[in-house]
Amino acid sequence: EDKVVQSPLSLVVHEGDTVTLNCSYEVTNFRSLLWYKQEKKAPTFLFMLTSSGIEKKSGRLSSILDKKELFSILNITATQTGDSAVYLCAIQSGGSNYKLTFGKGTLLTVNP
């Protein structure tokens, strides 16, 4: 059974801080790892990673995957109050009809 563990479960920082969110996983047939941001409603897509060592970037957010050690990190630099959200990590297994298995998420609170 695929498994995703995120840490920390919650984090409180001040505006301008840099944060690193962690995601470790166990999967039998890895296809991709995805990050989502969830504010009050539906999760919205951030990144999809399939190859080890290649950083994906979007503005102040970046993510990298280590397929050997089975983890990914999501970095947010110069945090803003608008970054406050739950960040979800998910694994897609190629052997399970393309289902996504989600972690429990990290609740990030950015205080002014």
Added chain:
Amino acid sequence: DAGITQSPRHKVTETGTPVTLRCHQTENHRYMYWYRQDPGHGLRLIHYSYGVKDTDKGEVSDGYSVSRSKTEDFLLTLESATSSQTSVYFCAISREGLGELFFGEGSRLTVL
């Protein structure tokens, strides 16, 4: 934004009554999913569909059934609702089952 509509958005019902949640998409995507989200559990897959009349179980399928008679509609039915099924239900779609899922706005179900 992906064209996904969930209905109803909010519902309060009593234990033992049947409930049907509807997910409607205008994207003609092949893959559709039903997730539930609960505090401390993250997003958990209930059922998914990989085509008309093609469905499969997720990790928390007990007490739920689904149907997909048209590409655009995916119905989730609780035959006899229980209080443990109080949750927020998200529908999601995927173009080819690979990578990014697009989520609906969610349906909040309360079973008294």
